[in-house]
Amino acid sequence: MALTLHTMSGSPYGWRVWLALELKGIPYELRTLSWEGGDFRTPGFAALNPRRRVPVIEHDGFVLYESAAILEYIADTWPDGPALFSSDLRQRAIERRMVREADQYFAAALEHLVEAVFYTPPEKREQARIDAIWAEMREELALWESLIRGDFLAGGFSAADITLFPEIALGFRIAERNPGLVTGELLGPRLASWYARMRALPLVRRTWPPHWVPPALE
Numbered sequence: 001m002a003l004t005l006h007t008m009s010g011s012p013y014g015w016r017v018w019l020a021l022e023l024k025g026i027p028y029e030l031r032t033l034s035w036e037g038g039d040f041r042t043p044g045f046a047a048l049n050p051r052r053r054v055p056v057i058e059h060d061g062f063v064l065y066e067s068a069a070i071l072e073y074i075a076d077t078w079p080d081g082p083a084l085f086s087s088d089l090r091q092r093a094i095e096r097r098m099v100r101e102a103d104q105y106f107a108a109a110l111e112h113l114v115e116a117v118f119y120t121p122p123e124k125r126e127q128a129r130i131d132a133i134w135a136e137m138r139e140e141l142a143l144w145e146s147l148i149r150g151d152f153l154a155g156g157f158s159a160a161d162i163t164l165f166p167e168i169a170l171g172f173r174i175a176e177r178n179p180g181l182v183t184g185e186l187l188g189p190r191l192a193s194w195y196a197r198m199r200a201l202p203l204v205r206r207t208w209p210p211h212w213v214p215p216a217l218e
C-alpha cells in the first residue's frame, strides 16, 4: 500500500494532491523535487512522467500524473472518510466542473503570470503584459464570486476547493514577493471569506509550501 508523491514546494498542482492525501489520512512519502537542482531532467523522472512535470504519484507500482486525474484516483481508491467528491451525482458533476474550470481558466492565466514573472529576469519583464494577465485573473475570479455556492466553492468542502485555493495562493505569493508589480484586489468579498476560511484549515496549514512564510494565525 505504499504511496509516493513526487512534488515541488509551491506547485499548486502538487499541493492539491498533498491536500487530498492529508484530508483522507492516507500514508505517503513526500519526494520534493528541485527544479534548479535538475531533478526534472533526470531519465528516472522522465520515466515516471514524460512531460517532466509534478505531481506524480506511485502507488504499489502504479504511476499516475496530472493532478486532477490523481484526485479522482484517490477518491476512488479510498472511498471512506472525508470525501473529495459528493456521492450525489449532480453535486459531483458540479464539483468536477469547478475543478475543470479552475484548471482551464484561472490556472491558465496564472501560468502566464508565472512565465512573465518567475521565468523572466526583472529587466526583461513587460509591465503591460503583466497588467493584462493580472486583469485576466481578476476577471476570472470575479466570475467565481458569482459561482461560489456556500461556505465552500460547490457548497460543501470538495476537490474544487483544494484545486482553486493553491492556484490563488500562488498568485498572492507572486504579488507579495514583487511589491508594486500588480495592483488591484484579486478577490471579491465572498471569495475573500472563502479564501480566509480555507487558509485557516489545519489541513491547509500543515501542508503550506515549506519554503513559503507560514500564514499568520488569525
Ligand SMILES: N[C@@H](CCC(=O)N[C@@H](CS)C(=O)NCC(=O)O)C(=O)O
Pocket: 008, 010, 011, 012, 013, 014, 040, 052, 053, 054, 055, 065, 066, 067, 068
Ligand atoms: N496539468 C498538470 C500541470 C503540472 C505542472 O505544470 N506542474 C509544474 C509545477 S507547478 C511543473 O512540474 N513544471 C515543471 C516544468 O515546467 O519544467 C497537472 O495538473 O498536474
